[in-house]
Amino acid sequence: MVAKFELDDDSVVLIIGTGSGGGVLANELAQKGVKVVSLEAGGRYMPEDYINDEWDSFAQLAWTDTRTTSGDWRVAKDFSGLPAWIVKAVGGTSIHWAGASLRFQEHEWKPRTNYGHVTGANLLDWPIDGAEMAPWYEKAETKLGVTRTGDRPGLPGNNNYKVLEKGAKALGYKEVHTGRMAINSVDYDDRLACQQTGFCFQGCKWGAKWSSAYTDIPKGEATGNLEVRDRCHALKIEHDDKGRVTGVLYADKDGNHHFQKARVVCVAGNSIESPRILLNSASSMFPDGLANSSGQVGRNYLRHVTGSVYGVFEKPVKMWRGTTMAGIVQDEARLDPSRGFVGGYELETLALGIPFMAAFLDPGGWGRSFTSAMDGYENMAGMWIVGEDMPQETNRITLSATAVDQFGLPAPNVHFDDHPNDIAMRNHAYARGEAIYRAAGATRTLPTPPYPSTHNLGTNRMSENPRDGVVNKHGQSHDIPNLFISDGSQFTSGAAENPTLTIVALAIRQAEFIAGELSKQNL
Amino acid sequence: MTTLTANRGLRGNALTRRQLISRSFAASAGMIIGAGFIAAPDAAWAYEATTLKPETMATLVRMARDIYPHDRIADEFYVIAVKGYDTAEAAPGVEAGIAALNAAAQGAGHADYLSIGWEDDRVALLRGMENSAFFQQIRGGLVTGLYNQKAVWPIFGYEGESFSQGGYLHRGFDDISWL
Numbered sequence: 001m002v003a004k005f006e007l008d009d010d011s012v013v014l015i016i017g018t019g020s021g022g023g024v025l026a027n028e029l030a031q032k033g034v035k036v037v038s039l040e041a042g043g044r045y046m047p048e049d050y051i052n053d054e055w056d057s058f059a060q061l062a063w064t065d066t067r068t069t070s071g072d073w074r075v076a077k078d079f080s081g082l083p084a085w086i087v088k089a090v091g092g093t094s095i096h097w098a099g100a101s102l103r104f105q106e107h108e109w110k111p112r113t114n115y116g117h118v119t120g121a122n123l124l125d126w127p128i129d130g131a132e133m134a135p136w137y138e139k140a141e142t143k144l145g146v147t148r149t150g151d152r153p154g155l156p157g158n159n160n161y162k163v164l165e166k167g168a169k170a171l172g173y174k175e176v177h178t179g180r181m182a183i184n185s186v187d188y189d190d191r192l193a194c195q196q197t198g199f200c201f202q203g204c205k206w207g208a209k210w211s212s213a214y215t216d217i218p219k220g221e222a223t224g225n226l227e228v229r230d231r232c233h234a235l236k237i238e239h240d241d242k243g244r245v246t247g248v249l250y251a252d253k254d255g256n257h258h259f260q261k262a263r264v265v266c267v268a269g270n271s272i273e274s275p276r277i278l279l280n281s282a283s284s285m286f287p288d289g290l291a292n293s294s295g296q297v298g299r300n301y302l303r304h305v306t307g308s309v310y311g312v313f314e315k316p317v318k319m320w321r322g323t324t325m326a327g328i329v330q331d332e333a334r335l336d337p338s339r340g341f342v343g344g345y346e347l348e349t350l351a352l353g354i355p356f357m358a359a360f361l362d363p364g365g366w367g368r369s370f371t372s373a374m375d376g377y378e379n380m381a382g383m384w385i386v387g388e389d390m391p392q393e394t395n396r397i398t399l400s401a402t403a404v405d406q407f408g409l410p411a412p413n414v415h416f417d418d419h420p421n422d423i424a425m426r427n428h429a430y431a432r433g434e435a436i437y438r439a440a441g442a443t444r445t446l447p448t449p450p451y452p453s454t455h456n457l458g459t460n461r462m463s464e465n466p467r468d469g470v471v472n473k474h475g476q477s478h479d480i481p482n483l484f485i486s487d488g489s490q491f492t493s494g495a496a497e498n499p500t501l502t503i504v505a506l507a508i509r510q511a512e513f514i515a516g517e518l519s520k521q522n523l
Numbered sequence: 524m525t526t527l528t529a530n531r532g533l534r535g536n537a538l539t540r541r542q543l544i545s546r547s548f549a550a551s552a553g554m555i556i557g558a559g560f561i562a563a564p565d566a567a568w569a570y571e572a573t574t575l576k577p578e579t580m581a582t583l584v585r586m587a588r589d590i591y592p593h594d595r596i597a598d599e600f601y602v603i604a605v606k607g608y609d610t611a612e613a614a615p616g617v618e619a620g621i622a623a624l625n626a627a628a629q630g631a632g633h634a635d636y637l638s639i640g641w642e643d644d645r646v647a648l649l650r651g652m653e654n655s656a657f658f659q660q661i662r663g664g665l666v667t668g669l670y671n672q673k674a675v676w677p678i679f680g681y682e683g684e685s686f687s688q689g690g691y692l693h694r695g696f697d698d699i700s701w702l
Binding site for chain 1: 591592593595646653662667670671675676679680681682683685686689690692695697699701702
């Protein structure tokens with residue numbers, strides 16, 4: 001029985017966003033008997049609605065509200081209005097993600113301690129570590145059905161993986177396998193095993209890949225404790241004269257404004273929208289925005305060191321067949337400053353269809369150099385680089401002075417400059433990726449620039465000391481006790497791993513904390 | 524009304540292929556320009572321009588191929604990719620842009636852009652204007668206009684969606700044999 005709560009019901013926990021952070025938090029709280037209202041800016045799409053066509057799917061799912069960009073990153077030049085490739089829908093970007101589910105390495109929880117001082121980087125240790133997170137990771141892996149964890153087998157390798165594996169092993173890499181993936185290798189949690197259909201980025205039409213859209217959200221709704229209001233866009237968080245938040249003003253699908261009262265507000269709108277609503281909620285009591293006494297709201301924007309390498313071979317690979325992220329090389333994820341940079345990176349297979357390959361292979365490129373590469377499409381293998389980027393205070397989300405969104409609110413500007421460590425890591429990864437494909441017989445390799453960001457992190461960072469960050473080790477605002485951050489924006493650093501598993505683990509852990517504090521009348 | 528119909532584009536015209544060729548001039552190998560239309564020499568397709576001058580349309584198609592040259596992709600698909608500019612709103616800008624391109628060709632000693640025989644010589648002119656708004660409009664439009672045509676995907680070997688066939692689990696997701 002789906003719940004329905006009154007706007008003036010101030011006993012509810014209100015969550016903004018329904019992705020891997022907000023969607024999981026909503027279900028976990030609902031399972032514990034906590035009443036939850038979730039606001040979701042996008043519509044509700046189920047597997048039968050997903051479209052296996054790149055541009056049509058993009059039109060269906062992508063967050064394309066007005067955004068601006070600045071900085072020296074190439075995305076600002078190539079995709080100035082699209083800094084991030086994320087989803088506006090019930091389930092958020094968990095519909096789009098590829099499914100890679102990797103735990104942080106132990107040293108990555110304490111980057112300031114383990115990397116030392118890095119000029120220009122705002123490195124900070126997390127107030128939690130691997131031992132603290134281990135049981136939450138295990139719960140997250142069980143929830144998502146992550147392969148190669150528990151007793152779940154790995155996925156079979158597709159053609160794209162086999163090429164990667166051959167080249168990587170020829171170079172002596174050891175940690176080469178088909179990944180730890182939130183894609184069923186066998187039927188699990190009433191969802192089918194992977195049918196090797198491709199189009200993982202467009203939403204899994206079999207439901208074999210975990211997404212909160214068709215797991216946690218309906219399970220939460222089934223408790224009778226969760227009401228999801230889709231096509232309801234949060235505009236502003238309001239507070240009382242004691243400095244506690246009281247609820248959220250939002251616009252419904254017709255543009256009508258409503259105010260939902262709440263006992264607790266959790267923000268999980270992804271790392272661009274989450275700091276943006278805190279900044280857009282500035283008041284006379286909080287002139288710099290909510291939860292911003294540290295001045296860190298919106299800062300330390302992380303997007304991972306990314307890039308792709310495609311290899312063209314003499315014979316067909318057909319990389320688009322099967323799981324998009326079908327395998328991984330983990331040897332370079334280690335910390336080894338002798339390579340010329342701190343942090344590490346993963347290499348993961350990736351495939352695009354012809355339409356997105358044309359858009360992303362070399363944005364702005366043209367002529368025979370470009371088209372002869374496209375002509376090699378059928379014989380191409382592809383991999384994606386995902387590595388730890390350096391937090392910088394000046395890489396940040398700010399409110400545009402000129403651009404506004406469809407509600408007349410200041411649009412977010414996303415500023416990003418590559419740190420020298422980021423550039424050194426990317427160049428190293430390009431060289432290793434090209435070497436892998438050459439070792440497998442590539443006749444041509446294509447070091448491809450980063451796509452619009454899918455891993456958006458760090459803009460409401462977690463810190464031990466309130467002076468250094470926005471939230472404490474539970475994602476609770478240092479300044480406002482009944483305001484939480486529940487998405488990847490609470491990351492203190494990015495680590496080398498795809499972030500979703502850690503977002504889910506933190507959300508499960510946060511639900512336990514919030515439910516406990518509610519029962520103790522501390523919230 | 525603009526139409527592009529493969530294999531039947533000329534049927535509505537009371538023209539035989541011979542008459543068509545006699546009344547037109549060859550724009551470049553593989554394209555024929557007549558009064559108000561451009562066509563393939565074998566009449567496999569024809570496009571009737573409504574707003575753009577047919578010479579402009581033919582030059583635009585050649586420019587499109589020079590930007591994204593795929594020797595296995597027929598002109599027909601490039602025509603589809605740019606025919607959206609054949610509107611009252613877009614045509615003035617395109618006419619001006621193509622006029623500038625022809626002026627550049629004349630500056631390099633050619634009669635016009637279409638008369639330049641070698642792709643490299645045409646591309647050199649395009650490189651000289653690649654930062655112009657016109658060039659970027661045409662190039663940017665082609666990224667989706669050309670590569671998002673389902674009909675060209677098989678030319679690249681791309682198979683598109685597979686859900687309707689049950690995916691590749693039993694249809695070759697791991698069939699690589701040459702490694």
